[in-house]
Amino acid sequence: MSEQTSLLLTSDNPLYFFEIAINRPLFQSFTYAFKKDIPMGSRVIVTVGNSTEVGIVIEKHLITPEVDFSINPIDEVIDDTPTVNSEVIEIAKWTSQYFFQPIGELLFTFLPNYLKQAKPLNSLYTEGYLRTNHPQTESLLKNAKKQQEAFNLLNENAPTSKSTLLAQGIKSNTLLELCKKGLIEKTLIPPTPSYTSESNAPLKLNQEQTNAVQAVVEHKDQFGCFLLEGITGSGKTEVYLHICKSFLSVGQQVLLLVPEIGLTSQLAERLESQLNTPVITLHSNLANKERASRWLQTQQSQPMVIIGTRSAVACPLPNLGCIILDEEHDSSFKQQEGIRYHSRSVAIKRAQLRGLPVVLGSATPSLETLTNTYQQRFQHLRLTKRATGARLPKTQIQDASTLNPDQIFTADTLSTIKATLASKQQVLVFINRRGFAPTLQCNQCHWVAECEQCDVALTLHQSTNSMDCHHCEAKHPIPKRCPKCNSPYLSPLGYGTERIEHELIQTFPDFPIIRMDRDSTQNKGSLEKIRNQLLEDSPCILVGTQMVAKGHNFPNLTLTVVLNCDNGLYSQDFRAKETLLQNLIQVGGRSGRADKPGQVIIQTSFVDHPLLKFFEQQDYQGFAKEELTHRKNIGLPPYHHQAAIRMQSLMDNKAFTQLMSLEQALKTYKTNHPGDNVEISLTMPAAIERKSNWYRYLIMLSSPDRKQLHHYLNVAHHFLIQTPRTRKLKWVIDVDPLDTW
Numbered sequence: 001m002s003e004q005t006s007l008l009l010t011s012d013n014p015l016y017f018f019e020i021a022i023n024r025p026l027f028q029s030f031t032y033a034f035k036k037d038i039p040m041g042s043r044v045i046v047t048v049g050n051s052t053e054v055g056i057v058i059e060k061h062l063i064t065p066e067v068d069f070s071i072n073p074i075d076e077v078i079d080d081t082p083t084v085n086s087e088v089i090e091i092a093k094w095t096s097q098y099f100f101q102p103i104g105e106l107l108f109t110f111l112p113n114y115l116k117q118a119k120p121l122n123s124l125y126t127e128g129y130l131r132t133n134h135p136q137t138e139s140l141l142k143n144a145k146k147q148q149e150a151f152n153l154l155n156e157n158a159p160t161s162k163s164t165l166l167a168q169g170i171k172s173n174t175l176l177e178l179c180k181k182g183l184i185e186k187t188l189i190p191p192t193p194s195y196t197s198e199s200n201a202p203l204k205l206n207q208e209q210t211n212a213v214q215a216v217v218e219h220k221d222q223f224g225c226f227l228l229e230g231i232t233g234s235g236k237t238e239v240y241l242h243i244c245k246s247f248l249s250v251g252q253q254v255l256l257l258v259p260e261i262g263l264t265s266q267l268a269e270r271l272e273s274q275l276n277t278p279v280i281t282l283h284s285n286l287a288n289k290e291r292a293s294r295w296l297q298t299q300q301s302q303p304m305v306i307i308g309t310r311s312a313v314a315c316p317l318p319n320l321g322c323i324i325l326d327e328e329h330d331s332s333f334k335q336q337e338g339i340r341y342h343s344r345s346v347a348i349k350r351a352q353l354r355g356l357p358v359v360l361g362s363a364t365p366s367l368e369t370l371t372n373t374y375q376q377r378f379q380h381l382r383l384t385k386r387a388t389g390a391r392l393p394k395t396q397i398q399d400a401s402t403l404n405p406d407q408i409f410t411a412d413t414l415s416t417i418k419a420t421l422a423s424k425q426q427v428l429v430f431i432n433r434r435g436f437a438p439t440l441q442c443n444q445c446h447w448v449a450e451c452e453q454c455d456v457a458l459t460l461h462q463s464t465n466s467m468d469c470h471h472c473e474a475k476h477p478i479p480k481r482c483p484k485c486n487s488p489y490l491s492p493l494g495y496g497t498e499r500i501e502h503e504l505i506q507t508f509p510d511f512p513i514i515r516m517d518r519d520s521t522q523n524k525g526s527l528e529k530i531r532n533q534l535l536e537d538s539p540c541i542l543v544g545t546q547m548v549a550k551g552h553n554f555p556n557l558t559l560t561v562v563l564n565c566d567n568g569l570y571s572q573d574f575r576a577k578e579t580l581l582q583n584l585i586q587v588g589g590r591s592g593r594a595d596k597p598g599q600v601i602i603q604t605s606f607v608d609h610p611l612l613k614f615f616e617q618q619d620y621q622g623f624a625k626e627e628l629t630h631r632k633n634i635g636l637p638p639y640h641h642q643a644a645i646r647m648q649s650l651m652d653n654k655a656f657t658q659l660m661s662l663e664q665a666l667k668t669y670k671t672n673h674p675g676d677n678v679e680i681s682l683t684m685p686a687a688i689e690r691k692s693n694w695y696r697y698l699i700m701l702s703s704p705d706r707k708q709l710h711h712y713l714n715v716a717h718h719f720l721i722q723t724p725r726t727r728k729l730k731w732v733i734d735v736d737p738l739d740t741w
């Protein structure tokens with residue numbers, strides 16, 4: 001901003017001062033001035049350097065400087081009304097501080113893309129008309145039958161949308177005449193939530209469900225965290241529904257967060273059919289304008305339910321009464337790219353700031369949440385039986401160590417699949433790997449196709465006839481010959497969903513084989529199509545990844561087969577076992593949910609692994625106790641808190657040397673503060689060191705004392721902001737990290 005355009009504050013030139021957050025990776029907001037007051041949360045346009053940016057007013061200053069000084073002005077105020085309310089700003093500030101993320105970028109992460117641009121809110125409004133209460137209305141309408149008709153259709157005190165009027169046969173011309181006479185006027189109507197009234201009879205809750213609903217409802221208008229731990233199929237969703245009903249009935253709003261987009265629409269259908277209230281879904285799979293319009297609806301104060309993924313945690317909702325997080329253990333609640341924050345932590349903080357209950361639901365709660373219940377910070381609510389009276393599936397561990405590399409199923413598994421289909425039931429085959437095969441290898445020299453930009457093997461995809469990198473999304477043609485020894489004998493090694501689908505089509509030609517993974521559900525509506533096909537109840541085999549594991553309720557599915565879970569048994573990642581058992585229980589829980597008994601087969605090369613014993617006995621609590629003791633002994637979360645400082649550089653190891661100096665600085669600081677209980681790791685490469693040609697490293701910090709950990713992060717942050725983030729070097733602090741990259 002040049003000197004000439006700055007505003008000068010003098011005693012006879014009153015100005016208002018604001019802190020503006022902009023969508024840039026900067027840790028501070030910027031002070032600007034304006035000649036009028038602007039409400040908090042308004043979007044404005046400001047000049048930064050040589051460009052203009054959209055900013056949000058996050059603070060007002062009440063200063064009256066004693067001497068004249070100049071300050072940059074706000075160029076323009078975009079809307080008449082604020083975009084975010086002060087609650088959202090407060091949450092963004094807390095999240096920014098707790099997770100060490102730039103305030104502006106963070107606030108903009110919570111906004112739909114459309115509103116990140118300088119497009120006015122009213123570009124999302126619809127045209128409508130409003131009565132003016134003209135004193136001569138009656139006489140002016142005399143002998144004008146059409147105008148009288150149109151006038152009568154308008155709401156008495158609220159605007160009526162033009163489209164509603166046109167749909168009822170009113171002509172634009174008639175409306176124009178009414179405007180000319182001054183009887184009505186044009187207006188813009190903000191997006192308003194709507195619903196079709198429909199009400200199916202609710203299920204009668206069992207005692208455990210009733211107790212759970214009551215505990216939460218009794219906490220109305222008070223902060224409280226609840227863990228709703230209910231085995232798969234125990235009717236948690238029904239509990240959410242009754243909680244919603246109760247809060248809606250007193251005019252409040254409910255925010256229901258789910259880990260995946262795929263779960264939003266079926267949940268919305270289920271709630272819509274029971275509640276006479278708008279149910280709005282919010283996720284990134286909506287067109288920009290539609291998403292923004294739905295988001296704006298959440299500014300209204302009428303009762304409604306919002307079902308959303310991660311970033312919906314901060315949608316406005318002025319009348320929020322309760323927050324529910326379904327599948328609270330799911331790592332999708334943590335954003336692991338770009339701005340890093342955990343929606344669960346934000347939800348709990350929001351509930352605390354606002355004084356309202358928050359419910360975390362899961363069949364397999366995270367060990368963090370379980371510890372909070374053991375320490376009585378959270379109230380533990382349990383559903384111990386399946387709601388339909390069905391029993392949990394029988395489990396069976398199958399030895400896969402003797403299979404040759406090209407064999408997918410054991411003979412026993414195949415015959416169980418066959419028997420299930422013969423009795424007209426459905427089968428689910430779960431594998432956490434999409435594509436045909438994870439590797440293409442040369443039989444002669446053992447060359448393996450690798451990504452040129454990442455340290456990983458390429459996955460063979462038959463449906464697209466390509467070799468894909470699942471990390472940088474690069475696609476390559478399938479080589480005809482080995483590029484190293486020119487041999488034509490190249491073989492796929494291992495298997496993914498496509499290969500299993502292929503095999504099953506050969507083995508069971510008379511039954512539909514349905515694949516559900518990221519590749520097969522790219523098109524709009526494809527997920528619904530698969531779901532409807534399964535709901536028809538005719539025998540078939542569903543082959544799927546993580547996507548099939550949770551939330552689905554297919555009554556005729558009675559057999560789940562789990563392939564290739566062995567990596568999780570012996571992974572370096574200390575959370576791998578927890579995640580694996582959660583997955584096994586979730587995916588196993590898809591079977592036998594209605595009247596027919598279910599079973600689960602796990603094929604593994606490690607039949608005696610203790611984790612599988614916990615699974616066989618469906619003893620998640622037993623696992624949790626043992627695992628927590630282990631973590632306590634060696635100082636891991638949730639007993640010790642962790643943070644990762646990640647740095648990456650393009651093409652070279654600059655990040656490594658830079659992080660080494662930070663490591664040194666932190667260690668020197670610690671030497672000077674011998675009483676501190678913070679551990680600082682060596683600088684180490686990320687699990688995949690090179691990704692898209694970025695070389696990635698990290699330092700882990702850990703401490704039993706969160707305050708001390710944050711203090712060290714402040715020291716590190718101070719060091720880091722001297723290291724400008726450039727096009728060739730990036731860094732980020734990751735509080736409560738879930739992975740080692």
Ligand SMILES: Nc1ncnc2c1ncn2[C@@H]1O[C@H](COP(=O)(O)OP(=O)(O)OP(=O)(O)O)[C@@H](O)[C@H]1O
Pocket residue numbers: 203204205206209230231232233234235236237238239363387388550551552553589593
């Ligand atoms: N009180 C009840 N009486 C009869 N049936 C019920 C009751 N509550 C839930 N159900 C039925 O039980 C089945 C499972 O319920 P729901 O999907 O809510 O379980 P869940 O705990 O959310 O499952 P999961 O965590 O495994 O996805 C559904 O078919 C549901 O209609």
Ligand SMILES: [Zn+2]
Pocket residue numbers: 451452453454469470471472473474692
């Ligand atoms: Zn790659």
